Amino acid sequence: MSEATAKQGPDTRARILNAAESLFMTHGFEATSMRMITGQAGVNLAAVNYHFGSKDALIQEVFKRRLTELNRDRLSALEAEEALANGAPLKPSKIVAAFFGVSLKMAADTEHGGATFMRLLGRTYTEPNEFVRQFLAEEYAEVVQRFMSALYRALPDVPREEILWRFHFMMGAMSYAIAGTDALKLFAGDFDDKDPTRLMPRLMSFLLGGLRAPLPEEVVESRTSRRDAA
Amino acid sequence: MSEATAKQGPDTRARILNAAESLFMTHGFEATSMRMITGQAGVNLAAVNYHFGSKDALIQEVFKRRLTELNRDRLSALEAEEALANGAPLKPSKIVAAFFGVSLKMAADTEHGGATFMRLLGRTYTEPNEFVRQFLAEEYAEVVQRFMSALYRALPDVPREEILWRFHFMMGAMSYAIAGTDALKLFAGDFDDKDPTRLMPRLMSFLLGGLRAPLPEEVVESRTSRRDAA
DNA sequence: GTATGATTCAAACGATCGTTTGAACAGGAT
DNA sequence: ATCCTGTTCAAACGATCGTTTGAATCATAC
Known part of the structure; x- marks a missing residue:
């Protein structure tokens, strides 16, 4: 073959x-x-x-085919949670589960190539190819804005810049989680990746632990800041 | 120019x-x-x-030049902590700080190209280029084994497989943290990356939160497991 | 059947790739 | 001055790249 x-x-x-x-x-x-x-x-x-x-147009089409569906599913998952919450702010765990749960579900689909695509996507975030990144930015604009808004509401005391960074870190952890097996085997030869269904709870625990970690230093500063004008 | x-x-x-x-x-x-x-x-x-x-030999040399030094520094940082601990298990935060602190310090060095290299290194972990990965595996073998041993001692109740995965997740978060700025600007146009010294405490909080997060499901199972043979 | 539009095919295009060659140049030791 | 070793240089090598071409083939409507 x-x-x-x-x-x-x-x-x-x-x-x-x-x-x-x-x-x-x-x-x-x-x-x-x-x-x-x-x-x-x-x-x-x-x-x-x-x-x-052209080859470049093919690259774009490879992404568009999957990404449109992926981001639609992510938004659906978020909206489902918001409907349940009835106007109240969502719990961070629900928001994270909506975004990364959908991502990992596609990554687990080895039948229809979803797993292949998610590995490719993870590689591409950090790839500085200009026109690919431009395209990714457009495709992601709405979904990221929606999820960030939900997180801002869920964590009103955490500086928005901090949430942005932590979301970025979570994306990195997910990317490695999906690319995972191969890279792990490299420096841990005696490694089993037997049960891929374990990955989801594994990653989710880690992500939530990171998202809810104590804020660094004294950037803590709740909304009633002690000194208004620095 | x-x-x-x-x-x-x-x-x-x-x-x-x-x-x-x-x-x-x-x-x-x-x-x-x-x-x-x-x-x-x-x-x-x-x-x-x-x-x-050849070009391939040049690629290897680009990595070797920095990686040898980087891993030597990481081991030095770990050994310094172990010397202070006097035989007692290290706190997880000390181990994480040794590994990722050294990494971020090189990533912050924009003068001598360390920042450039660390971005390149982050890209390469997930790149499935066979000969590059083989080389990375050899260069990393000792340092990863040493750090994993320290983590095993520090977290005796956590399954080793879990520690391995969480270390892998941490690597992903760090990789994105370093590649960071560009990717973040993509889906958050109004973003400031003013103060790069903030990155270190930011990432460290997130990593430790993830590492110490509650274990998923009931994989909790301390060493005195309730049922010995499944 | 024949005409029409979409698709496939073998072959070739110029450009660029990594690598090699052999001559030219450098500086120190004899 | 001569030789030798290490280095730089312009030029070319065959291979492969993405793309284009024009004819062949297919499907459908008349």
Whole structure:
């Protein structure tokens, strides 16, 4: 099964997207050639430019296909919690569970390539490729703004800058959690990743512990600050 | 200053290493060509192959130069704490501070390229490039084993597998913390990264909160487990 | 059947990749 | 002055890159 793995797959477009997603994750964008993609997809070399226009457009399409659905699910999960809360601020654990729970659910889906995509996504946040980041920013704008607002309401005494940072840290932990197994095996040869369903509670405990940790130094400063003008 | 930025720098080898480190961080390994490297270093194209043998060997040398020093400092910090403790188990906060404090100190050094390197290193953990990972594994073997042993002693009631995962999560948070600014600006335009010295206490609070979080589910199971054979 | 539009195909395009070559240049020891 | 060793240089190598081309093939409507 070295080449043309998904030979008699669905239509050409989808075969290309699946092959590209998998290869991008393994080798990165630049190291993945059109010939590798079309070879694994079992289609002609010119098919990519015919269906997508260019390699860059293909990259965008690989992300858009999954990210639109992922962020819609994340917002749905948040709105479901908000509906239950009936106007009251959500508990931080509910907000975190909504965002990262949906993420890990997609990461656990090895059947339809969700796992592959989430690893790719984790790699891409820190990748300074300009046009990919621009695209990610647009796709993420609404969902991040909504979740941050929920967290601001949930933690009114925590400086917003602090929440922003901690959310960022949580994204990093999640990214490594998903990329996880391989990197862990590197410096812990005797490592079992037997039960992937364990990952979710594992990560969630860690994230909530970090989010609710005592604030650093005396940046504590509740809203009734002791000295108003520094 | 478009080309040959470090024109009258030190010797050719160092100029190449500095240029490569910076370009690898910005564009990744594959997207960085030898002509970009030698152009920015202000040296002849053939100089890389003359001094390092190949591009892959150059990549290894870029890592080795910093990583050897970084891991030596991390071990020194751990040993200093162990000397103070006089044989008693270290507090988890001391262990975490030793590992990640040294890391962030290098990341804060924008003068000598430490910041650039740490961003590059964070990207590389999750990069599945085979030969780079192999090399990282070897470089990290001792230091990770030592720190994990310290954590096992510090947290005897926590399953070792759990500690391993949480250490991995901490690495992810640190990686994002260092790559940080750019990624944060993406989905929070109104963001200040004014004071980089704040990052250290920020991250440390989060990491310790995550490390000491309640264990998920009933994996709690102290050493005097209620049922010995499952 | 024939015309029409969408798709696939083999082949080639110029550009750039990492690497190699052999000559030119440097400085110190004999 | 000569030799030797280490280094730099311009030029070229074959391989591979993303993309384009024009003909072949397919499907559908008339």
